[in-house]
Amino acid sequence: MAPGWRLASALLALAASGAALARLPDGRLHGNMPRAPAVPPLSADDLVVTDASGAALPPLNTTYLFDQLIDHTNPKLGTFKQRFWTTWEFYEKGGPIVLFTPGEVNGAGYTGYLTNRTVNGQIAQQQKGATIVLEHRFYGNSTPFGNLEVSSLRFHTIQQAIDDLEYFANNVVLPMPGGDAVKPNTQAPWVLVGGSYSGALTSWAMVNKPNLFRAGYASSAVVEAILDYWGYFEPIRQFMPKNCSADVEAVIAHVDKVFTSGTKAEIDALKANWGMQDLTHLDDVAGSLRNNLWDWQSLSPDTGSEGQFFQFCDALEVKNGTVAPASGFGLEHALTAWGSYWNSTYLKDVCGKTDVVDCLGSYNSSQTYYSDTSLGNDGRSWEWIVCTQVGFLQDGPPQNHPAVVTRLVQPSYDERQCTYFFPEAFPKPTAPNVQFVNEAYKGWNVSIDRLFFANGQRDPWRESTVSADGATTRSTNEQPIAVGDGFHCSDLITENGSVDPTVLAVQQRSLTFMKTWLEGFKPSKPAKRSYSPRRKST
Structure with a gap:
């Protein structure tokens, strides 16, 4: 799997080529870049156009x-x-x-x-x-x-x-x-x-x-x-179903507490809940759960509640045919339901046949994705702008603010990966110069x-x-x-x-x-x- 973080192709843009969705090794979707959506693919007839007089013009895909x-x-x-x-x-x-x-x-x-x-x-x-x-x-x-x-x-x-x-x-x-x-x-x-x-x-x-x-x-x-762009998840938290946000907040608070101060047995049990027991770094485990929130970016007015994001919420908020109240079903059910959905459906969608450590771990700088300098690796080109100028690191919110993603992932988590992509330019983690841009x-x-x-x-x-x-x-x-x-x-x-x-x-x-x-x-x-x-x- 290709590693990465907040990069790669937008879900809607992938519709242009019919490409399958891809994931990055810390679990990030190819879909949380700030990118305009593509129009659904044009048919052969769509490519043929005429001018106002009716004269044929070159096909639209003429380069x-x-x-x-x-x-x-x-x-x-x-x-x-x-x-x-x-x-x-x-x-x-x-x-x-x-x-x-x-x-x-x-x-x-x-x-x-x-x-x-x-x-x-x-x-x-x-x-x-x-x-x-x-x-x-x-x-x-x-x-x-x-x-x-x-x-x-x-x-x-x-x-x-x-x-x-x-x-x-x-x-x-x-x-x-x-x-x-x-x-x-x-x-x-x-x-x-x-x-x-x-x-x-x-x-x-x-x-x-x-x-x-x-x-x-x-x-x-x-x-x-914006360097620390935790605000990415704010509109999601504000507009997702209230029962879903309540239960996601409860699970994330529990994850952060256990991963910060829990016993080894408690930590291991929580990792296993999502099939990530082999991951060494707890920020990778907690950070991977952002994928379910990133699915929001694939939504549009025509997909509405049919998108994968709402499949995730349904997995948490529908039990025995009953929909949870606005307060959700609570931590115990949400934790089990999230783990069941992740292991039965979502993990395979994220990683395919790739080993979980290679797929979701972000600390292996030798992965080939980091060193792929070939023409057409657009994710690398965007990483350069991220690392040098715009930031947009989609991390956890400040303390005392509602959190639907982990606080264990902060800008240093992503800045570290700039050193993997571009060691010649960043021998040590360096913040992008967002002040200059603004x-x-x-x-x-x-x-x-x-x-x-x-x-x-x-x-x-x-x-x-x-x-x-x-x-x-x-x-x-x-x-x-x-x-x-x-x-x-x-x-x-x-x-x-x-x-x-x-x-x-x-x-x-x-x-x-x-x-x-x-x-x-x-x-x-x-x-x-x-x-x-x-x-x-x-």
């Missing part, structure tokens, strides 16, 4: 290549081939260019974002625009050096990604009529759209390049980099004209968005914040609006703002000087 700078501080270093996909199905001269990057994932599975199955396509259809999906540097095949070694990853930063967007917009020639005359501001309005990490990138780019994009749409945008790109303090934020109350990433419980970001007519009852990036997918009216309201509100903002666009005079490289920061 184009752009010569992107490796280092925007030193253009002499050369370029690499950055992949993109585009269509002008709805385009009419003067319409906007709607640009989207899926973020930390292979972009080939995101061609659905060219269509009106997404907000991107809805904007393009309403405003007669063209859509683009641009693969993020160091993901998929858009990797400058063909490997993910530390010497290559030093060019993998938030700022380089932002500069990619600028260089692409200013220099790309789109394969469509008039595709050489769509420069931002001087010839056409550009709209930047993103979800989750790429939603944050939308906000960060508009802060850093205030005159580049006419408008932005940031869904579930994790704008505030100061440079404003985080919760963002204030940019024509930037639309869309968030969901049930989103586990909500606490790093501008709709976090502690955020003071104000919603204005120039920077609206629309909140529905949805989950992670629910508003990006058109069909979610047909299931949840609050998501539909967010989508419709965004289209109203886009109409106003884009119809007010007037081309500016071209700048006298061409692109100049950004100076290397100190």
